[in-house]
Amino acid sequence: MAKNSAKDIEVKAFATHHVITQPNPLRKVLRRVEEKDMDDPVARAEQALAGLSGEFKNWMAIEVQRLSAAWAAVQQDGFTKALRDELFHAAHDIKGDAATFGFPSAAGIAESLCRVIEHAPDLSKVPAELFTHHINAILAIVHDNTRLDSISVSAELSRRLRKVADDYLAHVNRDRPEHLEVILAPSIAPAE
Template identity: 70%
Template sequence: MAKAKTSAVHVEAFADHHVITPPNPLRGVLRAVDDKDRDDPIARAERALAGLSGEFDAWMASECERLRAAHAAILKDGFSKATRDELFRAAHDIKGDATTFGYPTASVAAESLCRIIEHAPQLDQVPAELIANHIKAILAIVREHAQIDKAGVEHELSRRLRAVADEYLAAVNHDRPEHLEAILSPGIAPAE
């Protein structure tokens, strides 16, 4: 397909500056659309998301199983690069997916777990209960979401986990200022 010939660059000279306007090759391919024919990509995306929403619980259950399996591998074989990376990826995926799937507080707890994995100087020195409690909290939030959401339990659980994790990380990173800055910054997961 032959390219349409583009017009030349247009230069307007002023006393103290020049305005250079490059050619716009898209001008020839655009067309006007009636208001009744306009596409609303946000509305289209929301409809697609609503169509998939029936799958969200199954997807979260699958993500939780992956997290549980990663933790079981660590309990069995200890921390290695592979087991650490799998635990991090599982928690990170939950952090990213949970809010979209309707579990925003699971996202907060997963973010806290990711922070532990990222910022603990020696992951094998992290109290096993701290990691286990994060995993148990994520699993409980997903499993009992409909019941505990009403009582606000999951928000308080996520908030306390984050506080304990931050306290631990601040203590073990007292001599690592580059990590302290990241630890003391607010989380990116919506805490509501």
Template identity: 60%
Template sequence: MAKNKAPAQPKVQAFADHHVITPPNTLKHAIRRVIDRELDDPVARAEQALANLSGEFKTWMRSECDRLSAAHTVTLKKGFDTQTRGELFRAAHDIKGDASTFGFPAAGAAAESLCRILEHAPDLDAVPPDLIQHHIDAIQAIVREHNTIEKAGVANELSARLRAVADDYLTVVNRDRPDHLEMISAPSIAPKE
């Protein structure tokens, strides 16, 4: 049978100009002390799990690049409509989100630049096809050639130049849309190396 104890009352300390109220610690019984060897470090476990998966990152990024390329091929055949634009945007956006985690931050920056074009261009059919193609080619090259430190510098430069060209284009085509100009001039949110 459970004991019916009256709930513990808060401890009140009165001072000349204030009161300090200390509530009772009703969770004392829920705490269990552990010794150091029993400590669980969830961050260390997560880092270890990520390290175990790291061999798959390049394969996953290649798969994302293939998805981006396939979405672009469909837009070349069908043109831009809600579905084709959405699929191309989602493929680029997924690369933007995954790239830094998978060790390809420059690919994430190039994918972010492509997302900005797809999001802010007033007429996607008027976007120079080479501008989109160069972004896709850059993302694929960065993922394919990212195995040396020297190439990482080239990848960062390539991503930065693509972003500059995309921003210049978006600034010109959005000159009559001040709300988009403000978003275009915002700094990149893609993580850097």
């Protein structure tokens, strides 16, 4: 881009200050497009997403498999830092991807699982059933999401697991008020 010359720069002097205004160099490179030729990036993105939607179930199955493998490793070797992180990241990825991939109830359950992993003071003392129920619920939602009645069942399952997880976390964190505020906050996962 060409540099502005001194004559292009406008200086207004006031009693206490000066205001320096230079011309907008982008005006020279701006190109006007007729309305009939306008590109709609949102429409293009939606079209691309629709083209990929056939792959969503496969991608979600891969994420669920990763979560199951992480939980199996935890059951075998216990909660090492690496296994804790892998279980958390697998659940967190499902939380983020599930609504986009068409499994919004799985997002809520994955968020609840993330909260347990993040806020339980000692993961080795968390009942294994709490983890197992979350993971099995996500598996069921992803594998059985083709029936219409499964949507209401999965939404109810999501609500109940969140309640059980919140009750557990409130109990084990009763002496840690900094965690209680976060635990008792409403869900940020997309609702159905």
